[in-house]
Amino acid sequence: MDNRPLGDLGRPGRGGPVFKPRSEAARGYALSSPATAYVGFLVAAPLVILITYSFWTQTYVTLDKTPTLGNYRAALSDPLVHHLMLRSIWIAGAVTLATVVLAYPIAYFIAMKARRKTIWLLLITIPFWSSYLLRVFAWKLILGFNGVMNSALLGLGLIDEPLDFLLYNEFAVVLTLAHAWAPFAILPIYVSLQKIDPSLLEAATDLGNSPLQRFLRVTLPLTVPGIIAASLIIFVPTVGDYVTPALVGGSDGKMIANLIQVQFGAANNWPLGATLSLLAMMSVGFVAIVFVIAGRGLGGRIR
Amino acid sequence: MTEKNIIELKGVEKRYGSFLAASGIDLDLRQGEFFSLLGPSGCGKTTVLRMIAGFQEPTQGAILIDGQDMAGVPANNRPTNMVFQSYAIFPHLNVANNVAYGLRGRVPKAEIDARVTEALEMVELGGLHQRGANELSGGQRQRVALARALIMRPKVLLLDEPLSALDKKLREQMQFEMRNLQQSLGITFVMVTHDQYEAMTMSDRIGVMFDGRLEQVDTPATLYARPCNRAVASFIGEMNILPATVLEETGGMLSIEAAGFGRMRIERNVNATDRARDIIVGIRPEQLEIKADKPADYPATLKGKISNVAFYGENIHYHVAVENIDKPIAVSVPNYFHTVDFNRGDAVWLGLQVASVIDLGKERKSSQREKT
Amino acid sequence: MTEKNIIELKGVEKRYGSFLAASGIDLDLRQGEFFSLLGPSGCGKTTVLRMIAGFQEPTQGAILIDGQDMAGVPANNRPTNMVFQSYAIFPHLNVANNVAYGLRGRVPKAEIDARVTEALEMVELGGLHQRGANELSGGQRQRVALARALIMRPKVLLLDEPLSALDKKLREQMQFEMRNLQQSLGITFVMVTHDQYEAMTMSDRIGVMFDGRLEQVDTPATLYARPCNRAVASFIGEMNILPATVLEETGGMLSIEAAGFGRMRIERNVNATDRARDIIVGIRPEQLEIKADKPADYPATLKGKISNVAFYGENIHYHVAVENIDKPIAVSVPNYFHTVDFNRGDAVWLGLQVASVIDLGKERKSSQREKT
Amino acid sequence: GGADLSVFDWSGYEDPGFFASYMAKYGNEAPSYSYFGSQEEAFTKLMSGFTADLAHPCSDAVRKWVAADLIKPLDESKLTNWADMLPEIKEVDGIVLDGKLYMLPFEWGNTGLIYRTDKIAADAVSLQLLADPAYAGKIAIPDAASSAYALASLATGNGADYTNLSDEQFKEASDFLRAIHPNMRFYWSDAGQLDQAMTSGEIEMGWAWNQSELNLIWNEVPAAMMRDVDKGIATWVCGYVHLKSSTTPDEQVYDLLNALTDPVSGQYIIDNWGYPHSNAKAFEMADQANIEAYGFSDPKSFFEGSLFFDAVTPELEAKMLAEFERIKAGF
Amino acid sequence: MKRPSLLVIYAFAYLIFLYLPVMFLPLFSFNSGTIVAFPIKGWTLDWYRKLGEQDTLIQALWNSLGVGAVTALLATAMGLFAARAFVRYRFRGQAAAEGLVMLPLVIPGIIVASSMLVLFLFLGLQPSLVTVTLGHTFLALPFAVSILKSAFDDFDASLEEASYDLGCGVFETFRRVTLPVVAPGIVASILVTFTVSFDEFVLAFFLSGNQPTLPVYIWSQIRFPAKLPNVLALGSILLFASVMLLVLAKYFQRRSTTRDV
Numbered sequence A: 001m002d003n004r005p006l007g008d009l010g011r012p013g014r015g016g017p018v019f020k021p022r023s024e025a026a027r028g029y030a031l032s033s034p035a036t037a038y039v040g041f042l043v044a045a046p047l048v049i050l051i052t053y054s055f056w057t058q059t060y061v062t063l064d065k066t067p068t069l070g071n072y073r074a075a076l077s078d079p080l081v082h083h084l085m086l087r088s089i090w091i092a093g094a095v096t097l098a099t100v101v102l103a104y105p106i107a108y109f110i111a112m113k114a115r116r117k118t119i120w121l122l123l124i125t126i127p128f129w130s131s132y133l134l135r136v137f138a139w140k141l142i143l144g145f146n147g148v149m150n151s152a153l154l155g156l157g158l159i160d161e162p163l164d165f166l167l168y169n170e171f172a173v174v175l176t177l178a179h180a181w182a183p184f185a186i187l188p189i190y191v192s193l194q195k196i197d198p199s200l201l202e203a204a205t206d207l208g209n210s211p212l213q214r215f216l217r218v219t220l221p222l223t224v225p226g227i228i229a230a231s232l233i234i235f236v237p238t239v240g241d242y243v244t245p246a247l248v249g250g251s252d253g254k255m256i257a258n259l260i261q262v263q264f265g266a267a268n269n270w271p272l273g274a275t276l277s278l279l280a281m282m283s284v285g286f287v288a289i290v291f292v293i294a295g296r297g298l299g300g301r302i303r
Numbered sequence B, C: 001m002t003e004k005n006i007i008e009l010k011g012v013e014k015r016y017g018s019f020l021a022a023s024g025i026d027l028d029l030r031q032g033e034f035f036s037l038l039g040p041s042g043c044g045k046t047t048v049l050r051m052i053a054g055f056q057e058p059t060q061g062a063i064l065i066d067g068q069d070m071a072g073v074p075a076n077n078r079p080t081n082m083v084f085q086s087y088a089i090f091p092h093l094n095v096a097n098n099v100a101y102g103l104r105g106r107v108p109k110a111e112i113d114a115r116v117t118e119a120l121e122m123v124e125l126g127g128l129h130q131r132g133a134n135e136l137s138g139g140q141r142q143r144v145a146l147a148r149a150l151i152m153r154p155k156v157l158l159l160d161e162p163l164s165a166l167d168k169k170l171r172e173q174m175q176f177e178m179r180n181l182q183q184s185l186g187i188t189f190v191m192v193t194h195d196q197y198e199a200m201t202m203s204d205r206i207g208v209m210f211d212g213r214l215e216q217v218d219t220p221a222t223l224y225a226r227p228c229n230r231a232v233a234s235f236i237g238e239m240n241i242l243p244a245t246v247l248e249e250t251g252g253m254l255s256i257e258a259a260g261f262g263r264m265r266i267e268r269n270v271n272a273t274d275r276a277r278d279i280i281v282g283i284r285p286e287q288l289e290i291k292a293d294k295p296a297d298y299p300a301t302l303k304g305k306i307s308n309v310a311f312y313g314e315n316i317h318y319h320v321a322v323e324n325i326d327k328p329i330a331v332s333v334p335n336y337f338h339t340v341d342f343n344r345g346d347a348v349w350l351g352l353q354v355a356s357v358i359d360l361g362k363e364r365k366s367s368q369r370e371k372t
Numbered sequence D: 001g002g003a004d005l006s007v008f009d010w011s012g013y014e015d016p017g018f019f020a021s022y023m024a025k026y027g028n029e030a031p032s033y034s035y036f037g038s039q040e041e042a043f044t045k046l047m048s049g050f051t052a053d054l055a056h057p058c059s060d061a062v063r064k065w066v067a068a069d070l071i072k073p074l075d076e077s078k079l080t081n082w083a084d085m086l087p088e089i090k091e092v093d094g095i096v097l098d099g100k101l102y103m104l105p106f107e108w109g110n111t112g113l114i115y116r117t118d119k120i121a122a123d124a125v126s127l128q129l130l131a132d133p134a135y136a137g138k139i140a141i142p143d144a145a146s147s148a149y150a151l152a153s154l155a156t157g158n159g160a161d162y163t164n165l166s167d168e169q170f171k172e173a174s175d176f177l178r179a180i181h182p183n184m185r186f187y188w189s190d191a192g193q194l195d196q197a198m199t200s201g202e203i204e205m206g207w208a209w210n211q212s213e214l215n216l217i218w219n220e221v222p223a224a225m226m227r228d229v230d231k232g233i234a235t236w237v238c239g240y241v242h243l244k245s246s247t248t249p250d251e252q253v254y255d256l257l258n259a260l261t262d263p264v265s266g267q268y269i270i271d272n273w274g275y276p277h278s279n280a281k282a283f284e285m286a287d288q289a290n291i292e293a294y295g296f297s298d299p300k301s302f303f304e305g306s307l308f309f310d311a312v313t314p315e316l317e318a319k320m321l322a323e324f325e326r327i328k329a330g331f
Numbered sequence E: 001m002k003r004p005s006l007l008v009i010y011a012f013a014y015l016i017f018l019y020l021p022v023m024f025l026p027l028f029s030f031n032s033g034t035i036v037a038f039p040i041k042g043w044t045l046d047w048y049r050k051l052g053e054q055d056t057l058i059q060a061l062w063n064s065l066g067v068g069a070v071t072a073l074l075a076t077a078m079g080l081f082a083a084r085a086f087v088r089y090r091f092r093g094q095a096a097a098e099g100l101v102m103l104p105l106v107i108p109g110i111i112v113a114s115s116m117l118v119l120f121l122f123l124g125l126q127p128s129l130v131t132v133t134l135g136h137t138f139l140a141l142p143f144a145v146s147i148l149k150s151a152f153d154d155f156d157a158s159l160e161e162a163s164y165d166l167g168c169g170v171f172e173t174f175r176r177v178t179l180p181v182v183a184p185g186i187v188a189s190i191l192v193t194f195t196v197s198f199d200e201f202v203l204a205f206f207l208s209g210n211q212p213t214l215p216v217y218i219w220s221q222i223r224f225p226a227k228l229p230n231v232l233a234l235g236s237i238l239l240f241a242s243v244m245l246l247v248l249a250k251y252f253q254r255r256s257t258t259r260d261v
């Protein structure tokens, strides 16, 4: 409702820390500005740098600063870029799906059924107080050739030979990341479940829904915002992840971020790296927007 | 309204841990009646309603709907529907989809549409099909909740304080409309409320609850005229309570000595089961006459002094302090032309028709469940 | 209560963006009076109270407290204290620390303790010092909020719907206690409420607000007897509204032709400023007589049919449908002995004393701010 | 004090045993270290403006670092141990560029084919075996273009031309890498990953550093490096370079360089870390049994017969990087 | 309902999934071999015993703890104000501001890291623990804001007004009302932002000078996996310590609430 001009910051202060009924907007700006200015500045800088670089050219160790679209042309016409981009999006999508699907029931359990919610939430965060690298090592122990999983299956007589499809493929990437992202998926979904007014669920029951129908028609649509938030928090950084694919992805697990990483690292071609980054961010943004719209739409379609 | 019982509660009890939220509830609701459950906050009204709806199972006793025992029947399979206090409008659905909610997948699409339109017309929301749930005012939400429940054609409609979230004007309007709707549909309505006027103006019968017990079930007029004990008497309207001593009991009449007014013979109150020498009696404020001089034509009179004047619009309440009686006696006088006019401190006389003195039985200790 | 003005509002206006939450408010509050702001939800009552408290600055006009212009004086430097609707009890402090909150660091420890004890006794919470904020019942919370504000010895105590969260019994008790407290302390109380009975029984004067405007400021009795327009008339008590045509205007009297009742001469209502040939008049339900036969001793009579009977305890309301009048006319009859007894469909006569017909001036279009 | 000097290094090299004499001179204070995990990271960070006195790349990176104007030549006359260095090492391309000494070699080692001796016989093993479909899913090579092309050049018999592959040779090498791609379990990015997989039997052959061999030996895993110069093995040399951004007095910089190349340091690294050092005298002082066990009793053979990780020409390097990315992606 | 429902079974299965990997860290910290793989070579306490000698590792741990602590405080402080503004006030551009604060979650780390280094050097800030802290604060802010927003959601605005009304100024109100009431949210925010900083590598690598944080040290160890068991030992101790810390915190929290009441 507030249509006051931005410059109107209320009466001049008389000094001293007193409560002044300044305009809401003024107080909102004043309080949020440290955080927004800080983030804004540190976000703007990388973007400006990236965009500038993407119009330059690298020749060995020197930068040619004549503006050119060459990088974009090269990147867009390279089938390798297409291939990696699509695979990244597909893997990130799979990771997102797996993480959210695995996390939803546990978030549901904590929000709706668990007695000691804080304890459960803490239990879920503790495993992540150890180094990521070490956790990846541990996954390789579990999934590896001689690993826990294979030993257990062999011991039970379920298999005769160690399975080698557990590690070094897309499955391993998805599993490792579904583990790594767990708290980031659980928390937003938990929050959105927590916000559901219990009388809505009772109303659905009262109108003849079985628990399953009730879940599909009320609970799920009402948690769409939480699912979308969780998905974005997982999807976007996963596309940019180059460490996990390198560690557990095997020979087929390479993603666009590995290529970007090579440009910023070994190849020392920052302009191309910047171009690829921007292209990646744009595709990710595009996919994310499509996803959000589709998610909302789908949520709205359930009746 | 017929004499057929649509709901029967037999010795129903509900415990939360060791806490008795409802106990010994025996209640028969008739087909087509408008029944209200009235009582102070926390007395167990919602608990009873939710047991009927099937959201809670009684810890003892049985609930029958239309003759069938409901034990083990989940809420979604009961022929009841509920209007929730918060309305519980599904925020992700528009008005039409909210109303159609319970029919989807059960009834052909064309029929749903027709019934939704009909239900919306019924609650005077015709044409608001596409309105979003968050774009509704309080009164509109209430109507949507009503339509959503009624479209299911329940045998019994349960309403948990359906009007308490609305402001005065709207509340009065909805009271009127809901009563009309109920009469035209002939469905049994069971409404929980803590507003005595709401209960009295809308209901065929009222059940008054205190501390988990159903104290009295009667028509509004009977409840007002013959409350069975002090709690009921003072929860509904205002009641002057006086201590009295029973002198004699003969053929449904009691000879008593009432504080201040002296000896009189009053009707024995059928609802009160325990007799005692020391009882309390009640007198409604509007059944006392207030005069500047001693009134001649009243069998019992009393002298006092105005301690307070409270203005209620239609009526004026005088509080009259009387010697040897703890609390001032309230007298209600209609506000005709604002002519009768006593002021604080004036000496006045009270006149009483003995027939209007109500036997309220023995004074009961108030339960431990009561809070400040 | 003296004639000294403790608070003066001069042409106060508050805008939120382009929305006028309060406009043209002129109001003088007297030292020691109990003043209530009454009005429907969203009319701007809280906004006015918060401007006095200093939580919001008026966009126009001036607020004076005890003669001093409060412009630019922050809430923490004003001689007012507030009891919030939600009570705003600090959840991390116990009762004593809640009450002592405003004194800490300003007054020596020993004095704080003494004043806290005194304040708690005053609100009948003596001995509850150590009780945690979350262990209090609604009524206790309300008392703590009151004690916390009163301990500051404010010149004016502001109360925003202080009783709306309590149930009937408790509300009535607190109304009584708060009124007594105010009288014994002699502090000016300004209370916001949307409950007409609360306002009428507690206040010395009432200001009625609609849509951001202060429509009428008067004592409860005057407001009831002489509302200045339709909105005020129907917000306070019930009012039958009839269209009428002015035939002549002479010396403070109007000759009118009122629907159904015919020609009559009524007093011109001083509060109404605009005259018109077509006006509306109001008749209170208790000022009509209802009889089975045509009453002889009434200057105006009317024939009708009972369309509805509503039971209100002290009174019974008959709704009488009359030909050519849209809405049934409500008649209130005291519930003496439950003797008068008409039923739906009975033909009856209404008798009217012309003196009780109230001139409500020209019909005003209801503002766009009103919702369903 | 000694900590004024900053070194940009792999972690672990802050071991005081490496520079005891420096600490003795500078009040028992060690230089301060910052760390990197790979040369590429280090290069990126330096290009972004990071400053230090010394850095620790390997010979193959030096050309680029010089071209990027990151490092300055060293003054031979101030290097007190220069005379005692292994003679061959002084000539390695990259250590000296255009006649200027840019990197003081510190440690060296082999990159070669490590295999499970219990699964593959010593005389059967060869680089070509990597392409054998029998080993599908049983091999691993580094996720680094230069190392991969070194392997491929050796396997295609063009090891001698590694730094200057002709187009045809380059294609042969690429084809070899494509041929072994289907067998690849993974392209390793950290040595621990390879060690883990080799230990568990997940892979049976891998192109890796001698330090992996050491680690496997220490953990009693039946594995060894194919050290036959004729079958193909590569050698790497790493050392310290003087960064242009250095601000500490030269004298102190050279004190550390001299401490690092001291025979005592050399002996320490050979005995405790199992790495061959650049100082010839260190080999005489160290435990000969260790030298034997770790496979560098005859340094000369490697310096003559193995492929050296010299700095390849910039154009070739770019081609290798681009092509390797495609090969890894299955193109 | 005696039989545990499917959901409960799933919840415990999921917990096992979460804990399975971390359970192996302590196991291998007792392995006498240096390669983290089965079969275990033998049992030893050496890695724990030798932990004291790993000066650089211990120093890296302290660096990480310090950076984590300062990051947690900075991010929580800024988050506190921002969350308050977002929940309490309506202002133009609010949605944009809320979105902006969430951006660090979604920009690829290496891009942020390298450009931040360029930026800091341009501003004359040499890589050090200070720059790492600045970077981590950036990364942790979205977490702090979202946690504190939900804390303020439950915070009744009239509590602050009651304090002003009772004569307290802005700072006094903040200290005596706001802070104690949102304390649980603040604690949660501090814990989470600390965790984020403690496990972060990419930014820390680019922005650290000659004082590595623990992840930077561990990652650069990759060249020398022989030292990994030391890291495992340290990791196990940290895990144990954090569990203990939580148990203690819970214990004291319960104690303090019972006392207050």
Ligand SMILES: Nc1ncnc2c1ncn2[C@@H]1O[C@H](COP(=O)(O)OP(=O)(O)OP(=O)(O)O)[C@@H](O)[C@H]1O
Residues within 6 Å of the ligand: B016, B019, B021, B039, B040, B041, B042, B043, B044, B045, B046, B047, B048, B194
């Ligand atoms: N799930 C529960 N567990 C424990 N006690 C409960 C539970 N639900 C209700 N109660 C208690 O049972 C008593 C009756 O509750 P109920 O909700 O039926 O009261 P009510 O009459 O509807 O009151 P109100 O008018 O405030 O809604 C209350 O004292 C309440 O505290």
Ligand SMILES: Nc1ncnc2c1ncn2[C@@H]1O[C@H](COP(=O)(O)OP(=O)(O)OP(=O)(O)O)[C@@H](O)[C@H]1O
Residues within 6 Å of the ligand: A001, C016, C019, C021, C039, C040, C041, C042, C043, C044, C045, C046, C047, C048, C194
């Ligand atoms: N901060 C604000 N910004 C915009 N509009 C506001 C704000 N505060 C109040 N309003 C609007 O001003 C009008 C008056 O609000 P106010 O709270 O004074 O009403 P009220 O009479 O106290 O109502 P209630 O009985 O519901 O408390 C309402 O329509 C409300 O929506």
Ligand SMILES: [Mg+2]
Residues within 6 Å of the ligand: B045, B046, B047
């Ligand atoms: Mg209830």
Ligand SMILES: [Mg+2]
Residues within 6 Å of the ligand: C045, C046, C047, C160
């Ligand atoms: Mg209000």
